[in-house]
Amino acid sequence: xxxxxxxxxxxxxxxxxxxxxxxxxxxxxxxxxxxxxxxxxxxxxxxxxxxxxxxxxxxxxxxxxxxxxxxxxxxxxxxxxxxxxxxxxxxxxxxxxxxxxxxxxxxxxxxxxxxxxxxxxxxxxxxxxxxxxxxxxxxxxxxxxxxxxxxxxxxxxxxxxxxxxxxxxxxxxxxxxxxx
Numbered sequence: 001x002x003x004x005x006x007x008x009x010x011x012x013x014x015x016x017x018x019x020x021x022x023x024x025x026x027x028x029x030x031x032x033x034x035x036x037x038x039x040x041x042x043x044x045x046x047x048x049x050x051x052x053x054x055x056x057x058x059x060x061x062x063x064x065x066x067x068x069x070x071x072x073x074x075x076x077x078x079x080x081x082x083x084x085x086x087x088x089x090x091x092x093x094x095x096x097x098x099x100x101x102x103x104x105x106x107x108x109x110x111x112x113x114x115x116x117x118x119x120x121x122x123x124x125x126x127x128x129x130x131x132x133x134x135x136x137x138x139x140x141x142x143x144x145x146x147x148x149x150x151x152x153x154x155x156x157x158x159x160x161x162x163x164x165x166x167x168x169x170x171x172x173x174x175x176x177x178x179x180x
Contacts, residue, residue, distance in 0.1 A: 015053050026053055031060025031145050032083060035090045039097040061091075064144055065098050074139040078104040078131045081145040082116040091144055103137050106130060116145070 042061040068074045088107045
């Protein structure tokens with residue numbers, strides 16, 4: 001949570017800096033902070049940044065929800081993150097508040113912001129298989145947090161069945177395949 005607080009304390013400065021380029025829209029390349037405080041916390045974060053930036057933004061939490069809702073019948077989910085348990089609890093809270101049942105979550109407990117890139121493919125494969133369980137109790141597997149390569153995960157495990165279009169990298173739908 002200390003790392004999340006550091007990000008939170010510096011976001012407005014970063015937004016002010018990037019707005020000197022006069023973008024039409026911002027995609028916030030972060031996610032953990034956008035799950036904090038559940039649905040109300042995500043809405044407040046988005047409103048604060050949009051007020052400061054003067055443009056619309058996309059945030060990780062709401063993009064994850066949009067990806068899941070794009071399928072219309074997703075109710076039970078499992079998610080994988082680079083976070084620690086305290087951050088996964090916030091992600092779980094967010095999804096539950098949006099009406100999803102979180103049946104399982106796995107946190108990789110990466111030691112740094114870029115630590116996800118150091119997770120060996122075999123570990124990712126094993127975690128993805130663990131996340132999927134027997135494939136019967138979830139409608140979708142998702143990844144939140146630092147971008148995990150879809151190709152890397154597909155090569156490591158059971159593969160990517162479909163991916164929701166139009167949603168940025170945070171909240172990628174990892175798999176939506178029927179059980180074997």
